[in-house]
Amino acid sequence: LDAGIIPRADRLIEYLHRLQDAHGALHADHLAALAEALKLARAEVFEVATFYHHFDFVPAGEAAPPALTVRVCDSLGCAMAGGAELAATLASRLGADVRVQRVPCVGRCDSAPVAVVGQQPVLNADADKVAAVVASGEREEAAPVAIRFDAYRAAGGYKLWEAIRSGECDPEAIVQALDGAGLRGLGGAGFPAARKWRTVAAQPAPRNMAVNIDEGEPGTFKDRHYLATDPHRFIEGMLIAARVVGIAGIWIYIRDEYPALRRLLAEELDRVRAEWPDLPPIELRRGAGAYVCGEESAMIESIEGKRGMPRLRPPYVAEVGLFGRPTLEHNLETLWWVRDIVERGADWFARHGRNGRKGLRSFSVSGRVAKPGVVVTDAGVTLRELVDEHCGGMLPGHELYGYFPGGASGGMLPASLADVPLDFDTLAPYGCFIGSAAIVVFSQHDKARLLAENAMEFFAHESCGQCTPCRVGTAKAAELMKQPVWDAELLTELGTTMMDASICGLGQAAPNPMQSVLRFFPQEVGAAKEEGAA
Numbered sequence: 001l002d003a004g005i006i007p008r009a010d011r012l013i014e015y016l017h018r019l020q021d022a023h024g025a026l027h028a029d030h031l032a033a034l035a036e037a038l039k040l041a042r043a044e045v046f047e048v049a050t051f052y053h054h055f056d057f058v059p060a061g062e063a064a065p066p067a068l069t070v071r072v073c074d075s076l077g078c079a080m081a082g083g084a085e086l087a088a089t090l091a092s093r094l095g096a097d098v099r100v101q102r103v104p105c106v107g108r109c110d111s112a113p114v115a116v117v118g119q120q121p122v123l124n125a126d127a128d129k130v131a132a133v134v135a136s137g138e139r140e141e142a143a144p145v146a147i148r149f150d151a152y153r154a155a156g157g158y159k160l161w162e163a164i165r166s167g168e169c170d171p172e173a174i175v176q177a178l179d180g181a182g183l184r185g186l187g188g189a190g191f192p193a194a195r196k197w198r199t200v201a202a203q204p205a206p207r208n209m210a211v212n213i214d215e216g217e218p219g220t221f222k223d224r225h226y227l228a229t230d231p232h233r234f235i236e237g238m239l240i241a242a243r244v245v246g247i248a249g250i251w252i253y254i255r256d257e258y259p260a261l262r263r264l265l266a267e268e269l270d271r272v273r274a275e276w277p278d279l280p281p282i283e284l285r286r287g288a289g290a291y292v293c294g295e296e297s298a299m300i301e302s303i304e305g306k307r308g309m310p311r312l313r314p315p316y317v318a319e320v321g322l323f324g325r326p327t328l329e330h331n332l333e334t335l336w337w338v339r340d341i342v343e344r345g346a347d348w349f350a351r352h353g354r355n356g357r358k359g360l361r362s363f364s365v366s367g368r369v370a371k372p373g374v375v376v377t378d379a380g381v382t383l384r385e386l387v388d389e390h391c392g393g394m395l396p397g398h399e400l401y402g403y404f405p406g407g408a409s410g411g412m413l414p415a416s417l418a419d420v421p422l423d424f425d426t427l428a429p430y431g432c433f434i435g436s437a438a439i440v441v442f443s444q445h446d447k448a449r450l451l452a453e454n455a456m457e458f459f460a461h462e463s464c465g466q467c468t469p470c471r472v473g474t475a476k477a478a479e480l481m482k483q484p485v486w487d488a489e490l491l492t493e494l495g496t497t498m499m500d501a502s503i504c505g506l507g508q509a510a511p512n513p514m515q516s517v518l519r520f521f522p523q524e525v526g527a528a529k530e531e532g533a534a
């Protein structure tokens with residue numbers, strides 16, 4: 001613990017990180033001492049330490065894991081690119097001194113397969129490349145080449161923020177611009193941003209703000225892209241939101257898989273605080289490898305130093321959120337657009353769009369395309385347009401067979417539905433949703449059923465375990481999906497139960513890819529084709 005700083009229970013996860021960073025793992029006697037320092041029951045500290053995948057708890061008398069861990073992603077894009085095989089090869093090649101783990105999405109799906117040596121990502125990895133990094137001793141990723149504070153200001157950045165701060169700019173005009181642009185929450189839920197700002201501003205003070213940079217949805221890497229290139233555009237949007245809504249304190253939650261971005265953000269926030277010392281307190285919090293913490297109420301629990309278990313709603317976080325206070329919760333990208341929308345005008349944003357849809361969207365495109373990456377283009381673009389116009393077409397030798405329109409949770413669509421506009425609300429008739437716009441494209445060389453199985457295993461791994469339909473349902477479904485012929489009736493009943501009775505979006509969305517296979521790819525699982533299926 002920092003000398004002179006009063007230990008705070010809400011920083012429990014930060015302290016656990018520090019212990020693990022210093023000692024390589026979490027040891028039982030250290031946890032007991034931490035519980036005493038924080039005046040928490042030991043059980044509370046132990047339950048948090050064992051909830052998050054990135055913490056290595058070592059019970060008394062047991063051996064600590066090897067000093068070096070190589071994490072190999074085996075989520076959708078990396079699985080298609082041979083992630084599981086790479087992990088198996090590395091496990092035998094690197095020997096007992098290195099721990100090789102198969103892990104869910106590390107947010108670099110445009111460079112699949114990906115392995116992470118310590119904290120050093122190896123992109124488009126193969127066993128030789130990973131072994132070379134292990135031997136080199138490199139363990140940390142270099143800072144990204146982002147636009148830093150001075151360059152951002154020199155190019156006109158923070159003018160809008162200063163106008164709001166000085167009272168020159170009317171806060172209501174900002175909210176109206178967001179409203180006119182139709183800006184929606186871009187973390188996946190798509191809730192209108194202006195309405196959220198108004199709702200939280202109408203709640204009694206003090207009001208808090210929580211920023212979600214926990215993008216763990218397999219296939220999603222747009223927030224990483226924005227933070228690695230233009231972090232101040234997001235920070236300015238965040239400060240504007242805080243001022244307009246009257247925020248007392250800001251907490252930024254960034255996933256543990258982005259350590260170089262966390263360091264960058266910490267440096268740039270210091271710069272911003274030095275420029276405007278009267279800002280509300282801003283705390284940067286480090287996730288610990290739990291996908292469910294991307295769910296807004298689970299993230300809030302995690303910031304409060306607890307297990308990331310989603311809350312039952314109501315009350316909604318806008319009314320009772322972080323530390324019991326009304327909370328404005330936003331994804332990084334939503335805030336990233338604020339400056340452009342206000343400066344260029346609502347019409348500028350709203351006049352983009354195709355096929356009857358309005359606005360711009362950031363698509364994270366991965367899988368069997370020639371040029372994967374973040375594509376910023378019209379809302380309502382179709383998969384075919386996206387791949388042909390922005391991704392250089394399909395990889396040579398690959399033909400479009402299907403795609404995930406919204407990461408692992410958004411379901412799957414066949415090639416025959418490649419001309420459906422991609423946006424919020426347009427995919428519901430097909431049992432899919434766009435979520436955070438993570439497009440994973442697959443070809444005739446892939447099996448939809450294996451990808452759906454991969455997604456279900458991911459959800460089973462990431463379920464917080466709080467409710468039975470999700471905890472048991474995901475595990476049971478993953479088991480049933482290994483059968484050569486699927487029991488369509490049983491899987492459908494199981495999926496319906498999970499959707500109807502799970503507490504949060506994880507359990508409710510987990511059956512989507514499985515149901516997509518039954519509907520659109522029945523030939524793969526020996527199921528009868530449903531009427532109306534493509």
Ligand code: SF4
Pocket residue numbers: 292309310462463464465466467468470471502503504505506507508
């Ligand atoms: Fe936890 Fe799953 Fe229930 Fe969500 S649906 S609260 S992740 S068990």
